[in-house]
Amino acid sequence: MNQPTETSVSAPRACFIAAGLDVLGERWALLALREMSLGVHRFDQIARNTGASRDILTGRLRTLESRGVIERVQYSERPPRYEYHLTTSGAEVAPILISLAAWSSTWMRDETPRASYRHSCGADLNPVVSCAECGEEFTPGSLMLGPLVSTAGTDPASDQ
Amino acid sequence: MNQPTETSVSAPRACFIAAGLDVLGERWALLALREMSLGVHRFDQIARNTGASRDILTGRLRTLESRGVIERVQYSERPPRYEYHLTTSGAEVAPILISLAAWSSTWMRDETPRASYRHSCGADLNPVVSCAECGEEFTPGSLMLGPLVSTAGTDPASDQ
DNA sequence: ACAGGTTAGTTGGAAAATCCAACCGACTCG
DNA sequence: CGAGTCGGTTGGATTTTCCAACTAACCTGT
Numbered sequence: 538m539n540q541p542t543e544t545s546v547s548a549p550r551a552c553f554i555a556a557g558l559d560v561l562g563e564r565w566a567l568l569a570l571r572e573m574s575l576g577v578h579r580f581d582q583i584a585r586n587t588g589a590s591r592d593i594l595t596g597r598l599r600t601l602e603s604r605g606v607i608e609r610v611q612y613s614e615r616p617p618r619y620e621y622h623l624t625t626s627g628a629e630v631a632p633i634l635i636s637l638a639a640w641s642s643t644w645m646r647d648e649t650p651r652a653s654y655r656h657s658c659g660a661d662l663n664p665v666v667s668c669a670e671c672g673e674e675f676t677p678g679s680l681m682l683g684p685l686v687s688t689a690g691t692d693p694a695s696d697q
Numbered sequence: 698m699n700q701p702t703e704t705s706v707s708a709p710r711a712c713f714i715a716a717g718l719d720v721l722g723e724r725w726a727l728l729a730l731r732e733m734s735l736g737v738h739r740f741d742q743i744a745r746n747t748g749a750s751r752d753i754l755t756g757r758l759r760t761l762e763s764r765g766v767i768e769r770v771q772y773s774e775r776p777p778r779y780e781y782h783l784t785t786s787g788a789e790v791a792p793i794l795i796s797l798a799a800w801s802s803t804w805m806r807d808e809t810p811r812a813s814y815r816h817s818c819g820a821d822l823n824p825v826v827s828c829a830e831c832g833e834e835f836t837p838g839s840l841m842l843g844p845l846v847s848t849a850g851t852d853p854a855s856d857q
Numbered sequence: 858a859c860a861g862g863t864t865a866g867t868t869g870g871a872a873a874a875t876c877c878a879a880c881c882g883a884c885t886c887g
Numbered sequence: 888c889g890a891g892t893c894g895g896t897t898g899g900a901t902t903t904t905c906c907a908a909c910t911a912a913c914c915t916g917t
Contacts, residue, residue, distance in 0.1 A: 549748030557801030588709030628837035641717030660830030670820030677788035
Protein backbone atom coordinates (compact mmCIF):
# COMPACT_ATOMS: atom_id res chain seq x y z
CA MET A 538 0.00 0.00 0.00
CA ASN A 539 1.24 3.40 0.99
CA GLN A 540 2.08 5.21 4.17
CA PRO A 541 -0.55 7.78 5.08
CA THR A 542 0.35 11.22 3.82
CA GLU A 543 0.06 13.62 6.68
CA THR A 544 -1.05 17.02 5.39
CA SER A 545 -1.17 17.78 9.07
CA VAL A 546 -2.82 21.20 8.77
CA SER A 547 -5.67 22.18 6.48
CA ALA A 548 -5.72 23.18 2.78
CA PRO A 549 -7.01 20.73 0.16
CA ARG A 550 -4.34 18.81 -1.67
CA ALA A 551 -3.43 20.70 -4.83
CA CYS A 552 -2.42 17.97 -7.21
CA PHE A 553 -2.66 17.16 -10.89
CA ILE A 554 -5.60 14.84 -10.36
CA ALA A 555 -7.58 17.69 -8.84
CA ALA A 556 -6.45 20.03 -11.61
CA GLY A 557 -7.49 17.55 -14.29
CA LEU A 558 -10.90 17.13 -12.70
CA ASP A 559 -11.31 20.89 -12.76
CA VAL A 560 -11.54 20.63 -16.51
CA LEU A 561 -12.71 17.09 -17.18
CA GLY A 562 -14.71 16.47 -14.05
CA GLU A 563 -17.67 18.69 -14.77
CA ARG A 564 -20.84 16.98 -15.72
CA TRP A 565 -21.03 15.87 -19.38
CA ALA A 566 -17.49 16.89 -20.21
CA LEU A 567 -16.09 13.37 -20.55
CA LEU A 568 -19.16 12.15 -22.39
CA ALA A 569 -18.83 14.97 -24.88
CA LEU A 570 -15.18 14.05 -25.38
CA ARG A 571 -16.21 10.42 -25.79
CA GLU A 572 -18.47 11.44 -28.65
CA MET A 573 -15.74 13.36 -30.36
CA SER A 574 -13.33 10.43 -29.99
CA LEU A 575 -15.95 8.29 -31.67
CA GLY A 576 -16.18 10.68 -34.57
CA VAL A 577 -19.29 12.63 -33.60
CA HIS A 578 -18.65 16.35 -33.96
CA ARG A 579 -22.01 18.07 -34.32
CA PHE A 580 -23.79 19.82 -31.50
CA ASP A 581 -27.13 18.12 -32.02
CA GLN A 582 -25.66 14.63 -32.13
CA ILE A 583 -23.43 15.25 -29.11
CA ALA A 584 -26.45 16.49 -27.18
CA ARG A 585 -28.49 13.45 -28.23
CA ASN A 586 -25.78 10.87 -27.62
CA THR A 587 -24.74 12.18 -24.23
CA GLY A 588 -28.17 13.14 -22.93
CA ALA A 589 -26.91 16.54 -21.82
CA SER A 590 -29.33 19.42 -22.06
CA ARG A 591 -28.43 21.80 -24.83
CA ASP A 592 -27.78 24.81 -22.64
CA ILE A 593 -25.34 23.13 -20.29
CA LEU A 594 -23.70 21.36 -23.21
CA THR A 595 -23.09 24.76 -24.78
CA GLY A 596 -21.40 25.84 -21.58
CA ARG A 597 -19.27 22.72 -21.36
CA LEU A 598 -18.10 22.95 -24.92
CA ARG A 599 -17.13 26.58 -24.36
CA THR A 600 -15.15 25.64 -21.26
CA LEU A 601 -13.40 22.77 -22.99
CA GLU A 602 -12.59 25.08 -25.88
CA SER A 603 -11.23 27.78 -23.59
CA ARG A 604 -9.03 25.17 -21.90
CA GLY A 605 -7.67 24.03 -25.23
CA VAL A 606 -9.17 20.57 -25.14
CA ILE A 607 -11.44 21.00 -28.14
CA GLU A 608 -11.77 23.37 -31.07
CA ARG A 609 -14.87 24.94 -32.50
CA VAL A 610 -14.61 24.70 -36.25
CA GLN A 611 -16.90 26.48 -38.68
CA TYR A 612 -17.99 24.07 -41.37
CA SER A 613 -20.62 26.19 -43.03
CA GLU A 614 -20.46 29.87 -43.85
CA ARG A 615 -24.12 30.49 -44.57
CA PRO A 616 -25.77 29.81 -42.31
CA PRO A 617 -22.85 29.83 -39.85
CA ARG A 618 -22.53 26.33 -38.46
CA TYR A 619 -19.90 24.89 -36.18
CA GLU A 620 -18.63 21.53 -35.15
CA TYR A 621 -16.35 20.42 -32.39
CA HIS A 622 -13.05 18.62 -32.73
CA LEU A 623 -10.50 17.32 -30.29
CA THR A 624 -7.20 19.12 -30.09
CA THR A 625 -4.07 17.11 -29.35
CA SER A 626 -4.81 17.62 -25.70
CA GLY A 627 -8.35 16.35 -26.21
CA ALA A 628 -7.21 13.31 -28.14
CA GLU A 629 -4.92 12.44 -25.26
CA VAL A 630 -7.90 12.13 -22.96
CA ALA A 631 -8.36 8.71 -24.57
CA PRO A 632 -6.42 6.79 -21.89
CA ILE A 633 -8.78 8.19 -19.28
CA LEU A 634 -11.81 7.06 -21.26
CA ILE A 635 -10.16 3.71 -21.85
CA SER A 636 -9.40 3.15 -18.16
CA LEU A 637 -12.89 4.22 -17.24
CA ALA A 638 -14.47 1.92 -19.80
CA ALA A 639 -12.30 -0.96 -18.68
CA TRP A 640 -13.04 -0.44 -15.01
CA SER A 641 -16.70 -0.11 -15.70
CA SER A 642 -16.94 -3.18 -17.86
CA THR A 643 -15.29 -5.17 -15.12
CA TRP A 644 -17.20 -3.76 -12.15
CA MET A 645 -20.44 -2.31 -13.42
CA ARG A 646 -21.91 -5.42 -14.93
CA ASP A 647 -25.63 -5.70 -14.56
CA GLU A 648 -28.67 -6.59 -16.60
CA THR A 649 -28.86 -3.39 -18.63
CA PRO A 650 -27.29 -3.76 -22.06
CA ARG A 651 -24.49 -1.34 -22.74
CA ALA A 652 -22.11 -0.67 -25.56
CA SER A 653 -18.74 -2.21 -24.85
CA TYR A 654 -15.46 -1.02 -26.26
CA ARG A 655 -12.61 -2.64 -28.03
CA HIS A 656 -9.15 -1.88 -29.29
CA SER A 657 -8.72 -1.18 -32.98
CA CYS A 658 -7.02 -4.59 -33.27
CA GLY A 659 -10.45 -6.10 -32.70
CA ALA A 660 -9.90 -7.43 -29.20
CA ASP A 661 -12.20 -6.63 -26.30
CA LEU A 662 -11.00 -3.71 -24.25
CA ASN A 663 -8.29 -4.89 -21.91
CA PRO A 664 -5.77 -2.16 -21.32
CA VAL A 665 -2.54 -2.61 -19.43
CA VAL A 666 -1.02 0.45 -17.81
CA SER A 667 2.70 0.29 -17.33
CA CYS A 668 5.46 2.64 -16.35
CA ALA A 669 7.34 4.01 -19.34
CA GLU A 670 10.48 4.17 -17.25
CA CYS A 671 10.78 0.73 -15.68
CA GLY A 672 8.28 -1.09 -17.85
CA GLU A 673 6.55 -2.59 -14.83
CA GLU A 674 2.81 -2.72 -14.82
CA PHE A 675 1.12 -0.26 -12.48
CA THR A 676 -0.41 -2.19 -9.62
CA PRO A 677 -2.98 -0.73 -7.23
CA GLY A 678 -0.93 1.19 -4.71
CA SER A 679 1.97 1.94 -7.00
CA LEU A 680 0.75 5.47 -7.55
CA MET A 681 2.65 7.74 -5.23
CA LEU A 682 2.91 11.41 -4.55
CA GLY A 683 5.87 13.18 -6.04
CA PRO A 684 7.24 16.65 -5.43
CA LEU A 685 5.35 19.87 -5.94
CA VAL A 686 5.66 21.17 -9.47
CA SER A 687 4.95 24.66 -10.70
CA THR A 688 5.65 25.12 -14.34
CA ALA A 689 4.77 28.52 -15.74
CA GLY A 690 5.18 28.51 -19.50
CA THR A 691 6.34 24.94 -19.89
CA ASP A 692 3.33 24.01 -22.00
CA PRO A 693 3.98 21.34 -24.61
CA ALA A 694 3.63 23.47 -27.79
CA SER A 695 0.81 25.94 -27.19
CA ASP A 696 -1.66 23.42 -28.61
CA GLN A 697 -3.14 22.22 -31.90
CA MET B 698 -9.79 8.30 -36.72
CA ASN B 699 -13.15 6.64 -36.58
CA GLN B 700 -16.22 6.68 -38.74
CA PRO B 701 -19.09 8.56 -37.15
CA THR B 702 -21.36 6.26 -35.23
CA GLU B 703 -24.85 6.98 -36.33
CA THR B 704 -27.26 6.46 -33.45
CA SER B 705 -29.69 7.79 -36.01
CA VAL B 706 -32.64 8.20 -33.65
CA SER B 707 -32.59 9.53 -30.12
CA ALA B 708 -31.66 7.84 -26.81
CA PRO B 709 -28.34 8.63 -25.13
CA ARG B 710 -25.60 6.13 -25.76
CA ALA B 711 -25.67 3.55 -22.99
CA CYS B 712 -22.08 2.52 -22.70
CA PHE B 713 -19.61 1.50 -20.04
CA ILE B 714 -18.05 4.93 -19.94
CA ALA B 715 -21.40 6.46 -19.05
CA ALA B 716 -22.01 3.70 -16.50
CA GLY B 717 -18.64 4.27 -14.90
CA LEU B 718 -19.26 7.99 -14.66
CA ASP B 719 -22.54 7.25 -12.93
CA VAL B 720 -20.52 6.03 -9.99
CA LEU B 721 -17.18 7.80 -10.29
CA GLY B 722 -18.31 10.96 -12.02
CA GLU B 723 -20.08 12.61 -9.14
CA ARG B 724 -18.34 15.51 -7.56
CA TRP B 725 -15.61 14.57 -5.04
CA ALA B 726 -15.88 10.84 -5.71
CA LEU B 727 -12.55 10.49 -7.49
CA LEU B 728 -10.80 12.80 -5.06
CA ALA B 729 -12.04 10.71 -2.16
CA LEU B 730 -10.74 7.60 -3.90
CA ARG B 731 -7.44 9.36 -4.51
CA GLU B 732 -7.12 9.92 -0.79
CA MET B 733 -7.78 6.30 0.01
CA SER B 734 -5.23 5.20 -2.60
CA LEU B 735 -2.74 7.45 -0.86
CA GLY B 736 -3.46 5.82 2.46
CA VAL B 737 -5.84 8.35 3.97
CA HIS B 738 -8.86 6.58 5.41
CA ARG B 739 -10.44 8.89 7.99
CA PHE B 740 -13.44 11.06 7.30
CA ASP B 741 -11.94 14.25 8.66
CA GLN B 742 -8.74 13.91 6.68
CA ILE B 743 -10.57 12.98 3.49
CA ALA B 744 -12.77 16.04 3.93
CA ARG B 745 -9.75 18.24 4.53
CA ASN B 746 -7.60 16.88 1.73
CA THR B 747 -10.31 16.93 -0.91
CA GLY B 748 -12.02 20.16 0.12
CA ALA B 749 -15.44 18.53 -0.04
CA SER B 750 -18.02 19.74 2.44
CA ARG B 751 -18.70 17.17 5.09
CA ASP B 752 -22.34 16.60 4.23
CA ILE B 753 -21.67 15.98 0.56
CA LEU B 754 -18.73 13.79 1.40
CA THR B 755 -20.91 11.69 3.66
CA GLY B 756 -23.29 11.15 0.77
CA ARG B 757 -20.52 10.29 -1.66
CA LEU B 758 -18.94 7.78 0.65
CA ARG B 759 -22.31 6.13 1.17
CA THR B 760 -22.86 5.88 -2.58
CA LEU B 761 -19.40 4.50 -3.20
CA GLU B 762 -19.96 2.00 -0.42
CA SER B 763 -23.32 0.93 -1.80
CA ARG B 764 -21.72 0.42 -5.21
CA GLY B 765 -19.02 -1.76 -3.72
CA VAL B 766 -16.14 0.60 -4.43
CA ILE B 767 -15.23 1.26 -0.82
CA GLU B 768 -15.91 -0.30 2.56
CA ARG B 769 -16.80 1.39 5.79
CA VAL B 770 -14.76 -0.25 8.50
CA GLN B 771 -15.30 0.25 12.19
CA TYR B 772 -11.99 0.90 13.88
CA SER B 773 -13.26 1.90 17.29
CA GLU B 774 -16.07 0.36 19.26
CA ARG B 775 -16.51 3.06 21.84
CA PRO B 776 -17.15 5.59 20.60
CA PRO B 777 -18.15 3.99 17.30
CA ARG B 778 -15.74 5.29 14.67
CA TYR B 779 -15.37 4.30 11.07
CA GLU B 780 -12.83 4.60 8.36
CA TYR B 781 -13.00 4.03 4.65
CA HIS B 782 -11.06 1.53 2.63
CA LEU B 783 -10.91 0.63 -1.02
CA THR B 784 -12.35 -2.67 -2.06
CA THR B 785 -10.74 -4.56 -4.94
CA SER B 786 -12.99 -2.62 -7.23
CA GLY B 787 -11.89 0.62 -5.64
CA ALA B 788 -8.22 -0.24 -5.87
CA GLU B 789 -8.68 -0.86 -9.57
CA VAL B 790 -9.73 2.73 -10.06
CA ALA B 791 -6.00 3.48 -9.92
CA PRO B 792 -5.49 3.38 -13.71
CA ILE B 793 -8.13 6.08 -14.07
CA LEU B 794 -6.38 8.27 -11.51
CA ILE B 795 -3.07 7.56 -13.16
CA SER B 796 -4.32 8.52 -16.64
CA LEU B 797 -5.93 11.62 -15.23
CA ALA B 798 -2.80 12.65 -13.38
CA ALA B 799 -0.66 12.02 -16.44
CA TRP B 800 -2.96 13.96 -18.75
CA SER B 801 -3.16 16.79 -16.31
CA SER B 802 0.56 17.04 -15.71
CA THR B 803 1.07 17.25 -19.45
CA TRP B 804 -1.71 19.68 -20.29
CA MET B 805 -2.61 21.59 -17.15
CA ARG B 806 0.73 23.16 -16.47
CA ASP B 807 0.57 26.64 -15.08
CA GLU B 808 2.11 28.76 -12.38
CA THR B 809 0.28 27.20 -9.42
CA PRO B 810 2.39 24.57 -7.66
CA ARG B 811 0.78 21.16 -7.53
CA ALA B 812 1.74 17.79 -6.21
CA SER B 813 2.96 15.56 -9.01
CA TYR B 814 2.83 11.79 -9.01
CA ARG B 815 5.29 9.07 -9.64
CA HIS B 816 5.48 5.34 -10.02
CA SER B 817 6.68 3.30 -7.09
CA CYS B 818 9.91 2.69 -9.03
CA GLY B 819 10.71 6.33 -8.40
CA ALA B 820 10.22 7.63 -11.94
CA ASP B 821 7.96 10.55 -12.77
CA LEU B 822 4.50 9.47 -13.80
CA ASN B 823 4.58 8.39 -17.41
CA PRO B 824 2.08 5.63 -17.99
CA VAL B 825 1.79 3.69 -21.21
CA VAL B 826 -1.56 2.12 -22.01
CA SER B 827 -1.40 -0.89 -24.25
CA CYS B 828 -3.73 -3.59 -25.44
CA ALA B 829 -3.35 -6.81 -23.46
CA GLU B 830 -4.29 -8.77 -26.56
CA CYS B 831 -2.04 -7.42 -29.29
CA GLY B 832 0.45 -5.57 -27.11
CA GLU B 833 0.16 -2.43 -29.21
CA GLU B 834 0.01 0.87 -27.44
CA PHE B 835 -3.38 2.55 -27.49
CA THR B 836 -3.19 5.57 -29.75
CA PRO B 837 -5.80 8.33 -29.77
CA GLY B 838 -8.55 7.00 -31.98
CA SER B 839 -7.89 3.34 -31.31
CA LEU B 840 -10.79 3.17 -28.90
CA MET B 841 -13.76 1.78 -30.75
CA LEU B 842 -17.27 0.78 -29.94
CA GLY B 843 -17.89 -2.91 -29.49
CA PRO B 844 -21.13 -4.86 -29.28
CA LEU B 845 -23.83 -4.33 -26.69
CA VAL B 846 -23.22 -6.37 -23.57
CA SER B 847 -25.72 -7.25 -20.91
CA THR B 848 -24.29 -9.45 -18.23
CA ALA B 849 -26.61 -10.22 -15.37
CA GLY B 850 -24.72 -12.04 -12.64
CA THR B 851 -21.35 -12.14 -14.32
CA ASP B 852 -19.74 -10.13 -11.55
CA PRO B 853 -16.11 -10.94 -10.84
CA ALA B 854 -16.53 -12.52 -7.39
CA SER B 855 -19.25 -10.56 -5.61
CA ASP B 856 -16.59 -8.33 -4.09
CA GLN B 857 -14.53 -8.21 -1.00
C1' DA C 858 -14.93 16.93 38.11
C1' DC C 859 -14.62 19.68 34.33
C1' DA C 860 -12.69 22.14 30.35
C1' DG C 861 -11.03 21.18 26.02
C1' DG C 862 -10.03 18.23 22.09
C1' DT C 863 -11.09 14.56 18.67
C1' DT C 864 -14.07 12.31 15.39
C1' DA C 865 -17.90 11.25 12.40
C1' DG C 866 -21.19 12.84 11.26
C1' DT C 867 -26.19 15.99 10.86
C1' DT C 868 -28.85 20.24 10.29
C1' DG C 869 -30.92 24.37 7.99
C1' DG C 870 -30.77 27.78 4.81
C1' DA C 871 -28.42 30.12 0.91
C1' DA C 872 -26.15 29.75 -3.47
C1' DA C 873 -24.95 27.52 -7.65
C1' DA C 874 -25.57 24.10 -11.21
C1' DT C 875 -28.61 21.54 -13.90
C1' DC C 876 -32.90 20.32 -16.27
C1' DC C 877 -36.57 21.05 -19.52
C1' DA C 878 -39.39 22.56 -23.03
C1' DA C 879 -40.00 26.14 -25.93
C1' DC C 880 -38.26 29.47 -28.82
C1' DC C 881 -35.08 31.86 -32.43
C1' DG C 882 -32.42 32.99 -36.71
C1' DA C 883 -30.72 31.66 -40.81
C1' DC C 884 -30.83 29.03 -43.77
C1' DT C 885 -32.26 24.50 -47.36
C1' DC C 886 -35.31 21.44 -49.62
C1' DG C 887 -39.55 19.95 -51.92
C1' DC D 888 -44.90 28.44 -49.06
C1' DG D 889 -44.44 25.08 -45.40
C1' DA D 890 -41.54 21.95 -43.17
C1' DG D 891 -37.13 20.57 -41.62
C1' DT D 892 -32.16 21.29 -40.06
C1' DC D 893 -28.86 23.14 -37.02
C1' DG D 894 -26.66 25.58 -33.31
C1' DG D 895 -27.80 27.64 -30.24
C1' DT D 896 -30.66 30.95 -26.25
C1' DT D 897 -34.33 31.87 -22.86
C1' DG D 898 -37.08 31.51 -18.47
C1' DG D 899 -38.42 29.09 -14.80
C1' DA D 900 -38.44 24.80 -12.00
C1' DT D 901 -35.66 21.36 -9.80
C1' DT D 902 -31.53 19.40 -7.87
C1' DT D 903 -27.09 19.64 -6.04
C1' DT D 904 -23.77 21.77 -3.56
C1' DC D 905 -21.93 24.94 -0.12
C1' DC D 906 -21.27 26.63 4.47
C1' DA D 907 -21.09 27.26 9.16
C1' DA D 908 -22.81 25.65 13.14
C1' DC D 909 -24.20 21.96 15.91
C1' DT D 910 -24.45 17.15 17.89
C1' DA D 911 -23.16 12.72 20.22
C1' DA D 912 -19.88 10.17 22.26
C1' DC D 913 -16.16 9.66 23.83
C1' DC D 914 -10.78 10.72 25.71
C1' DT D 915 -7.14 13.47 28.04
C1' DG D 916 -5.02 16.62 30.99
C1' DT D 917 -5.45 19.68 35.22
